[in-house]
Amino acid sequence: xxxxxxxxxxxxxxxxxxxxxxxxxxxxxxxxxxxxxxxxxxxxxxxxxxxxxxxxxxxxxxxxxxxxxxxxxxxxxxxxxxxxxxxxxxxxxxxxxxxxxxxxxxxxxxxxxxxxxxxxxxxxxxxxxxxxxxxxxxxxxxxxxxxxxxxxxxxxxxxxxxxxxxxxxxxxxxxxxxxxxxxxxxxxxxxxxxxxxxxxxxxxxxxxxxxxxxxxxxx
Amino acid sequence: xxxxxxxxxxxxxxxxxxxxxxxxxxxxxxxxxxxxxxxxxxxxxxxxxxxxxxxxxxxxxxxxxxxxxxxxxxxxxxxxxxxxxxxxxxxxxxxxxxxxxxxxxxxxxxxxxxxxxxxxxxxxxxxxxxxxxxxxxxxxxxxxxxxxxxxxxxxxxxxxxxxxxxxxxxxxxxxxxxxxxxxxxxxxxxxxxxxxxxxxxxxxxxxxxxxxxxxxxxx
Numbered sequence: 001x002x003x004x005x006x007x008x009x010x011x012x013x014x015x016x017x018x019x020x021x022x023x024x025x026x027x028x029x030x031x032x033x034x035x036x037x038x039x040x041x042x043x044x045x046x047x048x049x050x051x052x053x054x055x056x057x058x059x060x061x062x063x064x065x066x067x068x069x070x071x072x073x074x075x076x077x078x079x080x081x082x083x084x085x086x087x088x089x090x091x092x093x094x095x096x097x098x099x100x101x102x103x104x105x106x107x108x109x110x111x112x113x114x115x116x117x118x119x120x121x122x123x124x125x126x127x128x129x130x131x132x133x134x135x136x137x138x139x140x141x142x143x144x145x146x147x148x149x150x151x152x153x154x155x156x157x158x159x160x161x162x163x164x165x166x167x168x169x170x171x172x173x174x175x176x177x178x179x180x181x182x183x184x185x186x187x188x189x190x191x192x193x194x195x196x197x198x199x200x201x202x203x204x205x206x207x208x209x210x211x212x213x214x215x216x217x218x219x
Numbered sequence: 220x221x222x223x224x225x226x227x228x229x230x231x232x233x234x235x236x237x238x239x240x241x242x243x244x245x246x247x248x249x250x251x252x253x254x255x256x257x258x259x260x261x262x263x264x265x266x267x268x269x270x271x272x273x274x275x276x277x278x279x280x281x282x283x284x285x286x287x288x289x290x291x292x293x294x295x296x297x298x299x300x301x302x303x304x305x306x307x308x309x310x311x312x313x314x315x316x317x318x319x320x321x322x323x324x325x326x327x328x329x330x331x332x333x334x335x336x337x338x339x340x341x342x343x344x345x346x347x348x349x350x351x352x353x354x355x356x357x358x359x360x361x362x363x364x365x366x367x368x369x370x371x372x373x374x375x376x377x378x379x380x381x382x383x384x385x386x387x388x389x390x391x392x393x394x395x396x397x398x399x400x401x402x403x404x405x406x407x408x409x410x411x412x413x414x415x416x417x418x419x420x421x422x423x424x425x426x427x428x429x430x431x432x433x434x435x436x437x438x
Contacts, residue, residue: 018239020275022305024400025235056239058277058300060307081277086241088279092323095315104311181243 003050012051014150014176018081020056022063030070052077054128054150057105064112071124072116077148078125080109082140085130085153106140110147121146122174128152129167131159131177138166149175154209155182165216172217179209222269231270233369233395237300239275241282249289271296273347273369276324283331290343291335296367297344299328301359304349304372325359329366340365341393347371348386350378350396357385368394373428374401384435391436398428 003013019029031037033048055067057080064080071078083093083102093102106127113123126148129137133153141149149167153159154177167175186205187198222232238248250256252267274286276299283299290297302312302321312321325346332342345367348356356370368386372378373396386394405424406417 016244018275020237020239022303056237056275056277058275058311059303059305060310060312062305062307063303084241084278084282086278086281088281091279091327092277092320093279095320095323097314097316101311101314101320104314108310 003048007051014052014054014077014079014178015048015050016054016152018054018056019067020059020063022059023066026063026066027070030067034067034070034076035074050076052079052150054079054081056081057108061108061112064108068112068125076124079128079148079150080105080125082106082109082127083129083133083136085132085157085159089130089133102136103140103143106144106147110144113147120171120173122148126150126176130157131161131164131167132157134160134163134166137163141167141169145169146174151175151177152180155179156185157181161212162216164213168217177209177213179206183209222267226270233271233273233296233298233397234267234269235273235371237273237275238286239278239282241278242285245282245285246289249286253286253289253295254293269295271298271369273298273300275300276327280327280331283327287331287344295343298347298367298369299324299344301325301328301346302348302352302355304351304376304378308349308352321355322359322362325363325366329363332366339390339392341367345369345395349376350380350383350386351376353379353382353385356382360385360388364388365393370394370396371399374398375404376400380431381435383432387436396428396432398425402428 006013015033017033021029032046033050033053034046036043036045053067055064055078057064067078082105083089093100095101096104109125109127113125116124128150129140131137131151131153146169151164151167154161164177183202183205187195187201190197190201225232234252236252240248251265252269252272253265255262255264272286274283274297276283286297301324302308312319314320315323328344328346332344335343347369348359350356350370350372365388370383370386373380383396402421402424406414406420409416409420
């Protein structure tokens with residue numbers, strides 16, 4: 001219901017599902033979130049029907065392919081987890097002989113999107129890059145100028161707002177910065193902790209970020 | 220409903236959800252699948268309430284911790300994806316400087332289970348190891364004699380039945396071999412493709428595997 005309302009209001013909805021699987025199971029997830037499912041011979045629209053979905057790359061390319069194919073087919077988007085926001089992110093993502101795992105993942109996402117490039121030079125396949133690792137974000141942007149970034153970690157998780165400037169492409173686009181908890185829980189910082197001022201506090205906090213981001217882009 | 224029936228029949232139910240997330244979201248997933256959730260101040264039992272859940276390690280230890288804690292607290296189990304069954308598994312899982320990623324993951328799972336060791340010397344935290352990579356399975360068993368293995372990839376995916384022998388611990392236990400599609404779709408190989416003989420074909424195929432496995436253990 002929330003998804004329907006947001007889409008009716010002209011917003012794109014990204015589901016941070018971090019899904020991952022292979023062959024028939026991956027196809028079922030992809031259809032279930034992005035397009036339509038087949039039950040007992042009947043085709044039903046996806047219950048979720050979101051515009052983009054995050055996926056986890058641990059299984060490699062054949063775990064991502066069903067998601068990417070379904071996204072391209074239906075004009076939806078996929079964001080592959082590359083550099084996550086959390087403290088343990090480096091444990092596995094910084095491994096790698098010639099190249100770190102998170103860079104290999106970004107390269108894979110870029111390659112897999114090549115047959116879905118739009119007029120903007122961007123594709124249906126982007127990556128997730130945490131704002132809590134600004135150096136890695138800068139490195140990835142230099143290496144992949146056209147890759148779409150979904151950037152969590154700003155706000156509650158303490159990501160670096162200033163460093164976001166380096167996350168955008170040369171055209172000032174190419175990055176979607178996501179702030180969730182700091183906006184939806186903004187009311188808890190005020191005098192009213194019961195949430196009666198939820199909408200107002202959330203709106204004010206969202207405006208605060210909006211102005212910050214515009215400021216970054218204007219420089 | 221299927222889960223309830225299986226549990227009432229004395230079976231343990233393992234959900235292959237491959238879930239992964241951090242902090243509050245990971246806790247919510249862990250509770251939602253394994254124990255109980257809190258909605259608007261009310262505590263409700265988990266809709267799923269399975270006995271064990273598979274999780275994806277791409278986020279590192281702090282992505283696994285909420286799942287492990289919830290499992291230990293409620294006598295449930297967690298299986299961390301280490302070596303998956305699919306052809307692209309090596310892309311990311313074979314990376315690593317001193318040690319391959321899938322071995323690091325197995326070590327992490329072993330470490331995280333140390334404060335939940337039971338009388339058997341096994342813990343609430345195991346790993347997923349695909350039967351399609353028998354050499355890696357053998358290596359992991361030698362390295363981690365007490366770690367519980369969940370082994371998919373036998374049957375439809377063509378995993379090596381003979382090699383399963385090396386997957387068990389010294390006591391002939393420690394490995395759960397899972398065969399799904401080859402059993403539930405066994406009826407499609409027979410003359411009746413409409414599924415009227417589903418139960419019988421599935422039972423026969425399951426017996427076939429059961430005898431194979433007993434044969435392996437008797438050697």
